[in-house]
Amino acid sequence: MTDTIDLMRQHRSVRKFTEEVIPDEKIREFIEAGIAASTWKNFQSYSVIVVKSAETKQAIYKAHNNSATKAVLGCSHFLVFVGDLNRAEIAVKMNGADFQPEGVESLLITSVDASLAAENVLLAAESEGYGGVIMGLLREKSVEISDILGLPDFTYPLFGIALGRPAKINPVKPRLPYEALVFNEKYQLQNEEVINAYDEVQAEFAGARREGSTWSSRIAEQWGKPENNSSTENLKEKKLWK
Ligand SMILES: Cc1cc2nc3c(=O)[nH]c(=O)nc-3n(C[C@H](O)[C@H](O)[C@H](O)COP(=O)(O)O)c2cc1C
Numbered sequence: 467m468t469d470t471i472d473l474m475r476q477h478r479s480v481r482k483f484t485e486e487v488i489p490d491e492k493i494r495e496f497i498e499a500g501i502a503a504s505t506w507k508n509f510q511s512y513s514v515i516v517v518k519s520a521e522t523k524q525a526i527y528k529a530h531n532n533s534a535t536k537a538v539l540g541c542s543h544f545l546v547f548v549g550d551l552n553r554a555e556i557a558v559k560m561n562g563a564d565f566q567p568e569g570v571e572s573l574l575i576t577s578v579d580a581s582l583a584a585e586n587v588l589l590a591a592e593s594e595g596y597g598g599v600i601m602g603l604l605r606e607k608s609v610e611i612s613d614i615l616g617l618p619d620f621t622y623p624l625f626g627i628a629l630g631r632p633a634k635i636n637p638v639k640p641r642l643p644y645e646a647l648v649f650n651e652k653y654q655l656q657n658e659e660v661i662n663a664y665d666e667v668q669a670e671f672a673g674a675r676r677e678g679s680t681w682s683s684r685i686a687e688q689w690g691k692p693e694n695n696s697s698t699e700n701l702k703e704k705k706l707w708k
Pocket residue numbers: 477478479480481534599600601602603604625638639
């Protein structure tokens with residue numbers, strides 16, 4: 467196993483940090499590693515907003531006022547990844563075409579590009595002993611986050627990465643069995659047995675921190691009700707959705 471593979475397999479989210487501030491040049495190094503990721507047609511349809519100030523972290527935290535976003539307050543830097551077709555609008559107009567950014571494909575292009583870069587950023591930081599957590603809960607307040615960060619038309623917040631020196635390192639979280647996630651040649655439908663078995667694995671992993679929910683009940687919480695509409699509302703405001 468190479469050191470890179472070992473590093474990737476050692477990933478675990480970090481939500482509690484020491485007060486150490488990561489030097490800005492390190493943050494730049496991690497982001498430069500991140501943006502080396504593959505990107506759709508080399509369009510690089512995302513931006514990263516580096517949040518370091520206590521005021522902006524507070525504003526982001528307050529928009530949610532929820533313990534689930536506490537890592538924003540305690541981290542050294544909070545990097546917000548933004549799906550971004552604002553530069554694309556300029557390019558399209560320069561070329562005399564009619565800009566038409568609304569649609570599913572635009573959202574997939576921008577969100578996939580940003581995600582690939584973000585994972586690279588996190589791995590780069592982990593390779594130097596830092597840690598972090600990707601925070602998509604940000605999108606529950608997409609409109610407010612857009613205002614706080616001054617996001618223009620054709621942009622939308624995707625997630626943040628809270629980065630810092632780990633104060634607490636969790637064990638590596640077990641994933642679904644390989645065979646439940648990776649199929650040869652054709653899709654293999656799964657059954658309740660697989661879900662039950664992984665509920666057990668997750669319950670055992672969580673131990674005393676279990677708090678009454680199971681892996682599948684958290685999925686039910688996500689997809690057993692209508693989705694939070696803050697992202698849609700924001701996408702409409704930013705002219706990315708009709
Ligand atoms: C797109 C995305 C959004 C996430 N959003 C949050 C979040 O808002 N809050 C949080 O605590 N963790 C968040 N996470 C972290 C996941 O909960 C975590 O990666 C998952 O439970 C697996 O644990 P591990 O990263 O320790 O292996 C997010 C992860 C991803 C990829």
